[in-house]
Amino acid sequence: MISISHVSKSxxxxxxxxxxxxxxxRGEVVVICGPSGSGKSTLIKTVNGLESIDAGEIKVGDFLLxxxxxxxxxxRRSVGMVFQSFELFPHLSVLSNVTIAQTKxxxxxxxxxxxxxxALLARVGLSAHIAKYPAQLSGGQQQRxxxxxxxxxxxxxxxxxEPTSALDPEMVNxxxxxxxxxxxxxxxxxxxxxxxxxxxxxxxxxxxxxxGEIVETAGAAKFFNAPASERAKAFLARILKH
Amino acid sequence: MKVDLSAVASVxxxxxxxxxxxxxxTVVGVAxxxxxGSLLAVARLSPNRLLSAFATAYINLMRSxxxxxxxxxxxxxxxxxxxxLVNHGRPVAVGxxxxxxxxxxxxxxxxxxxxxxxxxxxxxxxxxxACEALGLSRFHAYVYILFPQAIRNVxxxxxxxxxILFQDTSLVYVISATDLLGAATKIAQRDGxxxxxxxxxxxxxxxxxxxxxxLVKWLQGRLAYGAR
Numbered sequence: 001m002i003s004i005s006h007v008s009k010s011x012x013x014x015x016x017x018x019x020x021x022x023x024x025x026r027g028e029v030v031v032i033c034g035p036s037g038s039g040k041s042t043l044i045k046t047v048n049g050l051e052s053i054d055a056g057e058i059k060v061g062d063f064l065l066x067x068x069x070x071x072x073x074x075x076r077r078s079v080g081m082v083f084q085s086f087e088l089f090p091h092l093s094v095l096s097n098v099t100i101a102q103t104k105x106x107x108x109x110x111x112x113x114x115x116x117x118x119a120l121l122a123r124v125g126l127s128a129h130i131a132k133y134p135a136q137l138s139g140g141q142q143q144r145x146x147x148x149x150x151x152x153x154x155x156x157x158x159x160x161x162e163p164t165s166a167l168d169p170e171m172v173n174x175x176x177x178x179x180x181x182x183x184x185x186x187x188x189x190x191x192x193x194x195x196x197x198x199x200x201x202x203x204x205x206x207x208x209x210x211x212g213e214i215v216e217t218a219g220a221a222k223f224f225n226a227p228a229s230e231r232a233k234a235f236l237a238r239i240l241k242h
Numbered sequence: 243m244k245v246d247l248s249a250v251a252s253v254x255x256x257x258x259x260x261x262x263x264x265x266x267x268t269v270v271g272v273a274x275x276x277x278x279g280s281l282l283a284v285a286r287l288s289p290n291r292l293l294s295a296f297a298t299a300y301i302n303l304m305r306s307x308x309x310x311x312x313x314x315x316x317x318x319x320x321x322x323x324x325x326x327l328v329n330h331g332r333p334v335a336v337g338x339x340x341x342x343x344x345x346x347x348x349x350x351x352x353x354x355x356x357x358x359x360x361x362x363x364x365x366x367x368x369x370x371x372a373c374e375a376l377g378l379s380r381f382h383a384y385v386y387i388l389f390p391q392a393i394r395n396v397x398x399x400x401x402x403x404x405x406i407l408f409q410d411t412s413l414v415y416v417i418s419a420t421d422l423l424g425a426a427t428k429i430a431q432r433d434g435x436x437x438x439x440x441x442x443x444x445x446x447x448x449x450x451x452x453x454x455x456x457l458v459k460w461l462q463g464r465l466a467y468g469a470r
Contacts, residue, residue, distance in 0.1 A: 050371055076377030087372035090467045091390045100386060101376040135467040153376065 001026040001188050002157060007046060007056035016042045017053070018212040024157075029189045031199040031220070034209035035235060040192040043209065044159050047190065048072075048079040061156060077105065080150030084162040086142045088134040088149070094121065095130045098149045106153060113152075120148040124178050140171030144178055151182075158182065160191040196239065200224050208232045249435045250442050260425025261446065263339075267346055267411045267421065272404050274347030279354030284384060286355065287362055297355070304352030309345075310413050316345045317417045338419045350407055357399050361392030397465060401458045405451050412447075422446060 002024040009017040016039045024030050032040045045051040047058060049065055049072040058065040063075045088097050098117035102108045108116070121127055124144040134142050143163055150158060160179065164172045176198050183189055183202050193199065199206055199220055206223040208216040208231070216229045227233050250257070285297035304312070320341065321333040328334070365388060373383035393400070412423040420428065423443055430439035 048375055050374060073377055073379075076375060079375075081375040083368060083372065083375075085366075085368055087366075087368040089369070089372070089387055089391075091394060101378060104379075104382045104386065105377045133467060149376070 001028070001061065002047065002190070003059045004043075004047070005056055005058075007043075007053050007058060009042065009046070009051065009054050016212050017046070020056070020212075020214050022207055022214060022217065024188060024190060026156075026188055027186045028204045029183045029187075029191070029202055030205050030207060031203040032190065032192045032207045032209060033194065033196075033199060033235075034215075038209040039212040040209050041161050043214075044161050044190055044192050047157070047159055048081055049075055050081070073105075077153055078156045079159060080153060080155035080157070081159045082143070082146050082150055082161065082163045084165050086134070086139070086146045086166070088142055088145055090134050092133075093130070094126065094132055094134070094137070094145050097134070097145055098152050101149070102152050116152055117148070120151050121145070124148050125174070138171060139167045140174045143167065143171075143175045147175075147178055147182075157188045157190070160189065160193065162192050162194070164193065164195055194239070196224070208235065210235070245437055245441070246435070247438055247442075249433060249438050253429045253433075256429060257422065257425050257442070260420050260422040263419070264408070264411050264421040264423075267342055267414065268404070268408045270343045271346035271350045271407050271411070274343070275350030275354045275407070276358075276400070278347060278351035280358045280389065282351055282355035283358035283362060286359055301352045301355050304349055305356075309349055309410055310416055312349050313342070313345050313413060313416055316348075317341045320344075338414075338417055341417070342414050342419055346407070346411070350403075353403055354400065357396050357403060358392055360399070361394075361396035362388060364395045365391050394465060398458045398462050401454060401461070405454050405458075408450060408454070409447065 002022075004020055004022045007017055007020045008015065020039075020043060022030075032044060034040055042051050046053050046065075047060065049069075053065070053067055055067060060075060061078055063078070065072070065075060089100070092100060095114065095117055098120060099110070099113040102113035102116060103110055118127070118130065121130055124147055126141060126144055126148070129137060129141060129145075134145065137145065147158075147163075163179070164175050167175065172195065176195060179189070179191070179198070180202050191198075191203070201220075203220045206216075206218055206220050207214050208218075208223065208227070208229070210231045216223070216227065216232045218228065223232070224236065227236055282297045282301060285293045286301065288294050288297075317336075317338070321336050324336070325331055325333040369387065369391070370383070373387050378387065411421055414421050415424045415427060418424065426439040426443040430436045
């Protein structure tokens with residue numbers, strides 16, 4: 001489904017991504033973890049072209065993304081993204097947030113788009129909040145709207161860039177529950193997250209990044225029980241101490 | 243000296259017609275200025291260097307020239323310019339009203355452009371990323387997502403600029419147009435009622451501007467997202 005090969009990127013003299021290679025199969029859930037500044041967010045943003053790449057190529061389905069490819073409408077349509085800080089449109093109601101791209105990008109009739117939005121908002125447990133504005137919702141609710149907004153375009157792949165990092169602890173689970181059920185329904189997902197419980201229980205595989213490199217790729221159970229690299233061992237020791 | 247306010251009552255219709263023209267200039271200046279100014283703001287923020295350089299130059303030029311000079315130039319030079327272009331060098335009469343409308347749109351657009359640009363700059367980069375990630379075209383993103391937020395973020399400043407524009411309309415006296423101040427001046431000189439006329443006009447300007455500034459205050463409280 002997704003193949004990342006020899007991808008590199010630099011900001012000036014600082015190389016954020018160093019020859020990254022990864023494959024994600026259809027229906028697979030992959031978690032990217034690693035210390036902050038390791039390039040996780042940059043890597044996930046290259047997959048839908050939010051970050052350009054300097055070398056290498058990325059294939060998403062039939063779409064080939066290489067340096068200097070600029071026409072990405074087809075790619076954006078098949079890849080949904082959820083951001084750390086939600087990025088809902090504050091001047092639009094919850095319902096409009098979920099319909100706007102459907103009507104403008106996919107040219108769906110308004111009634112069809114609204115029906116789809118209602119169904120998705122019901123699926124993430126927000127039927128009661130359809131007419132509200134983002135500022136009237138809690139962080140966890142906003143992030144669930146953001147997930148519904150991305151799903152509204154029927155993406156083949158969902159990218160999650162630290163979806164729970166900006167949430168109060170008691171709201172993390174409502175978002176992880178939605179992500180888990182999405183994974184169970186067979187969605188192809190790449191998640192940058194620090195939620196190791198989610199990684200262990202839901203992910204098929206873990207990519208461990210450090211210093212812009214993909215240091216280790218392993219099945220989730222193997223990664224947590226017997227990490228191969230010293231850097232992964234040190235990372236896990238640090239975050240699983242408590 | 244005697245102040246005789248009954249002198250005002252008898253010329254009220256004439257003053258009102260002046261006020262009407264003042265309001266017309268303001269409405270045209272605000273509507274045209276915000277539309278043209280928003281286009282200038284988008285042009286200035288555009289990745290296209292040529293477009294951005296043109297918009298920047300236009301804005302800086304207009305903001306460096308006093309309004310009174312722009313009114314003069316448009317009034318005296320544009321008839322010659324049009325004549326030179328289409329009428330074998332003979333100047334074409336443009337008319338005071340049209341000159342004034344055009345001047346205020348062209349001039350105020352530069353100020354509105356900078357305000358709208360500030361509005362765009364105050365939107366988080368994440369919003370731009372969200373538009374891109376959803377596959378919205380640049381046009382759709384600007385029209386439906388970014389512009390509404392930009393305007394909302396700077397609405398109080400836009401209104402403040404509009405109050406300034408309303409006051410600036412009084413400068414059209416330099417080409418003898420009959421706005422509120424122009425009407426009052428003409429009456430004052432005819433009847434020798436300078437104090438009464440300028441007092442009346444001053445009060446009218448004050449009332450309009452004070453009401454508008456109260457509106458700004460009220461809006462600032464209402465505009466926070468999610469405020470009811």
